[in-house]
Amino acid sequence: MGHRTPAQPRRPRWCRVNVRVPPNITTEMVRTLAINESVCVRPILRRVTDRATGATTTVAIPCGCTRESRCPSCAKKARWLRMTQCAEGWHRDDEPEEPEEPDALDLEEPDQDDEDADEDDADEEQRRVRSTRRRQDVSNLPRVPVENRTVGRTFTAPSGVRYRPSMFVTLTLPSYGKVIPGRGVPVHPGRYDYRRAALDALHFPKLVDRWVQNLRRGAGYKVQHFSAVEPQRRLAPHLHTALRGAIPRQVVKAVTKGTYLQIWWPAIDKDVYFDRFPLWDREGQCYRDPDTGLPLPTWRQALDALDADQGARPVHVMRFGSQVDIKGIDGGSPDADRAVRYLTKYLTKAVTETYADPDGEHIDPAYEAHIDRLHAELRYLPCSPECANWLRYGVEPKNPGPGLIPGYCASKAHDREHLGLGGRRVLVSRKWSGKTLTEHRADRAAVVRQVLQAAGVDAPEADRLSVDVLHEDGQPRFVWDDLPVTGADYTEVLVASVMERRRWRAQYETAKQVALERDGPPVDNRSATSNDDIAPDAA
Numbered sequence: 368m369g370h371r372t373p374a375q376p377r378r379p380r381w382c383r384v385n386v387r388v389p390p391n392i393t394t395e396m397v398r399t400l401a402i403n404e405s406v407c408v409r410p411i412l413r414r415v416t417d418r419a420t421g422a423t424t425t426v427a428i429p430c431g432c433t434r435e436s437r438c439p440s441c442a443k444k445a446r447w448l449r450m451t452q453c454a455e456g457w458h459r460d461d462e463p464e465e466p467e468e469p470d471a472l473d474l475e476e477p478d479q480d481d482e483d484a485d486e487d488d489a490d491e492e493q494r495r496v497r498s499t500r501r502r503q504d505v506s507n508l509p510r511v512p513v514e515n516r517t518v519g520r521t522f523t524a525p526s527g528v529r530y531r532p533s534m535f536v537t538l539t540l541p542s543y544g545k546v547i548p549g550r551g552v553p554v555h556p557g558r559y560d561y562r563r564a565a566l567d568a569l570h571f572p573k574l575v576d577r578w579v580q581n582l583r584r585g586a587g588y589k590v591q592h593f594s595a596v597e598p599q600r601r602l603a604p605h606l607h608t609a610l611r612g613a614i615p616r617q618v619v620k621a622v623t624k625g626t627y628l629q630i631w632w633p634a635i636d637k638d639v640y641f642d643r644f645p646l647w648d649r650e651g652q653c654y655r656d657p658d659t660g661l662p663l664p665t666w667r668q669a670l671d672a673l674d675a676d677q678g679a680r681p682v683h684v685m686r687f688g689s690q691v692d693i694k695g696i697d698g699g700s701p702d703a704d705r706a707v708r709y710l711t712k713y714l715t716k717a718v719t720e721t722y723a724d725p726d727g728e729h730i731d732p733a734y735e736a737h738i739d740r741l742h743a744e745l746r747y748l749p750c751s752p753e754c755a756n757w758l759r760y761g762v763e764p765k766n767p768g769p770g771l772i773p774g775y776c777a778s779k780a781h782d783r784e785h786l787g788l789g790g791r792r793v794l795v796s797r798k799w800s801g802k803t804l805t806e807h808r809a810d811r812a813a814v815v816r817q818v819l820q821a822a823g824v825d826a827p828e829a830d831r832l833s834v835d836v837l838h839e840d841g842q843p844r845f846v847w848d849d850l851p852v853t854g855a856d857y858t859e860v861l862v863a864s865v866m867e868r869r870r871w872r873a874q875y876e877t878a879k880q881v882a883l884e885r886d887g888p889p890v891d892n893r894s895a896t897s898n899d900d901i902a903p904d905a906a
């Protein structure tokens with residue numbers, strides 16, 4: 368590199384890549400070092416050109432993956448962020464604002480305030496008139512007027528101590544057949560109901576949404592929750608949920624017992640096409656039968672036919688299992704901290720990784736067979752109205768396009784490693800912490816910046832290399848382009864990242880020490896984490 372450019376990036380999130388690594392240092396050594404320092408092991412490289420000087424710089428950006436098996440460092444950070452989100456919202460005693468742009472992926476569906484909301488509907492856009500009578504085979508739901516508040520009641524003891532009681536609830540799904548305790552393997556695989564297990568897994572988040580709606584009506588306020596969907600050893604999803612406010616146990620139990628979900632979709636009990644599939648007609652923008660050339664019924668037509676059929680039954684009905692675990696938790700107690708860690712414990716693992724032996728040394732063939740059988744069901748069941756698998760059942764999916772092949776839907780829900788839980792592993796109410804994940808992340812950066820500023824250290828200027836910085840011609844001064852990772856030496860990139868990280872951490876620690884000596888207690892006392900997790904580059 369030539370002379371230094373005026374734009375020295377004091378960026379916490381990026382680092383310049385220009386180090387030489389001695390040849391006796393192996394890739395594996397560097398990777399271990401990076402993990403120990405919480406530095407991303409799969410950084411994305413980008414080249415930035417400074418139009419003012421013509422100089423180019425290579426910067427490494429963390430991959431941001433949430434899976435420990437891919438990037439332990441980024442997964443740890445993602446989990447830390449979820450812990451913060453969970454802890455900040457749980458025991459609030461004031462009403463949070465609703466975030467302006469909610470995280471689209473994991474928020475629950477909007478409240479359904481109409482009378483028939485606990486009825487049958489899995490396709491919000493095409494809500495149709497169905498029987499509004501509750502199923503006769505399900506017990507009644509408790510119901511009281513719902514107050515317009517999301518916080519629970521708090522109590523002040525005569526001693527002055529304030530209590531903010533709340534709940535930690537675990538819900539499970541019913542049995543699909545006996546399993547061997549500790550191994551999660553069916554006693555009689557031939558009698559295990561894999562199809563029901565697969566359908567329940569695919570629709571589980573919707574059942575949870577329904578439960579929360581019912582809980583609000585039973586508890587009498589707009590209960591907020593932070594929930595994690597995780598697999599049990601038998602690989603059925605179950606739910607750990609933190610609820611704000613205390614709700615009587617019998618209400619939680621009655622709501623769990625009386626909650627059900629009905630899926631009104633076209634029939635999936637017959638494979639209409641299984642060796643030759645419908646063909647896309649580009650001109651007609653539709654799928655046609657490979658033999659007759661007739662167009663398949665569209666999604667809308669199929670639902671219309673379902674409406675017209677007086678004898679139609681839901682394609683799937685699901686409920687929770689009888690096992691309900693309810694704990695009262697006090698805000699600020701060690702139990703609350705433990706629960707937050709427990710809730711987020713498995714979020715960094717894919718479903719099939721959760722109970723797998725990390726070294727793969729003690730593989731249980733029966734367990735692998737169990738995974739295979741469940742996956743075989745999940746591969747061809749429809750995951751959503753848009754799913755390619757509808758072609759198998761003779762229905763054109765909603766919003767069709769070319770290239771759809773049954774068994775090859777793009778949703779992760781069908782994958783062997785996810786087993787039905789494609790997205791939505793964390794379900795969060797809109798008024799939980801009042802912040803999006805992005806805002807929680809920005810909080811973190813702001814804390815770091817404050818500490819540095821207070822100590823007189825030049826704060827990391829947010830975007831020294833940002834596209835928002837303009838050149839004298841009014842155009843962006845820094846131009847970013849993609850650079851293939853293969854274009855750089857992996858070990859050099861990682862070592863540069865580690866060195867950058869150390870520099871920042873040292874500065875941050877010094878700044879905190881300065882603040883401590885000057886002002887007493889440290890600024891950073893509200894996050895749900897240890898010092899090790901403090902990541903100036905939490906992005």
Ligand SMILES: [Zn+2]
Nearest residue numbers: 407430438441
């Ligand atoms: Zn990473």
Ligand SMILES: [Zn+2]
Nearest residue numbers: 750754776778
């Ligand atoms: Zn699908």
